[in-house]
Amino acid sequence: xxxxxxxxxxxxxPVGSPLSLECTVEGTSNPNLYWYRQAAGRGLQxxxxxxxxxxxxxxxxxxxxxxxxxxxxxxxxSKKLLLSDSGFYLCACRTGLNEKxxxxxxTQLSVL
Amino acid sequence: GNSVTxxxxxxxxxxxxxxxxxxxxxxxxYPSLFWYVQxxxxxxxxxxxxxxxxxxxxxxxxxxxxxxxxTSFHLEKGSVQVSDSAVYFCALPDNYGQNFVFGPGTRxxxxx
Numbered sequence: 001x002x003x004x005x006x007x008x009x010x011x012x013x014p015v016g017s018p019l020s021l022e023c024t025v026e027g028t029s030n031p032n033l034y035w036y037r038q039a040a041g042r043g044l045q046x047x048x049x050x051x052x053x054x055x056x057x058x059x060x061x062x063x064x065x066x067x068x069x070x071x072x073x074x075x076x077x078s079k080k081l082l083l084s085d086s087g088f089y090l091c092a093c094r095t096g097l098n099e100k101x102x103x104x105x106x107t108q109l110s111v112l
Numbered sequence: 113g114n115s116v117t118x119x120x121x122x123x124x125x126x127x128x129x130x131x132x133x134x135x136x137x138x139x140x141x142y143p144s145l146f147w148y149v150q151x152x153x154x155x156x157x158x159x160x161x162x163x164x165x166x167x168x169x170x171x172x173x174x175x176x177x178x179x180x181x182x183t184s185f186h187l188e189k190g191s192v193q194v195s196d197s198a199v200y201f202c203a204l205p206d207n208y209g210q211n212f213v214f215g216p217g218t219r220x221x222x223x224x
């Protein structure tokens with residue numbers, strides 16, 4: 001079955017610093033990959049999704065970007081973090097229509 | 113497009129109480145329906161799913177029935193435990209099948 005590795009688990013960064021969060025998937029090939037953000041006490045916000053290598057769709061305009069350099073690798077980046085970027089970031093994958101989403105364990109990002 | 117409406121909490125219950133979390137949906141066709149659970153500090157995990165009308169999904173004592181007539185997928189459990197304290201999300205695929213639409217989440221707290 002699928003396994004999602006997401007790191008780091010916790011990250012504290014100063015405003016204006018860069019960001020790189022990595023997500024890798026095992027146990028499947030050619031998955032759809034997703035980055036979600038969850039602000040404290042709130043629901044899920046879809047940030048980016050990818051249906052293949054180099055294919056990125058952005059759902060929300062912001063100072064974040066995503067890349068998919070390999071089939072099972074999905075990276076979330078920022079050149080300069082804002083306070084509002086704080087939140088819980090979740091990577092997820094899915095194979096096939098009507099199939100469930102598998103989620104990683106998340107990264108708690110605090111921008112100070 | 114497809115959408116989901118979910119009762120927002122928080123919901124606070126005593127141990128062994130009966131739980132209902134309401135979820136209604138709007139969808140093109142008859143997509144699969146899902147309930148996800150998020151324990152504190154963790155990613156989401158699938159709790160149960162139903163793939164067609166009148167299907168009942170069940171897991172860990174939780175149940176939900178896919179009701180086409182009322183476009184509902186309410187989550188129920190006959191006797192909650194302290195360990196059920198978590199946030200519960202109702203979800204379904206979007207119109208195009210590439211992404212998921214999530215409800216806002218319902219925070220459940222079970223007191224001993």
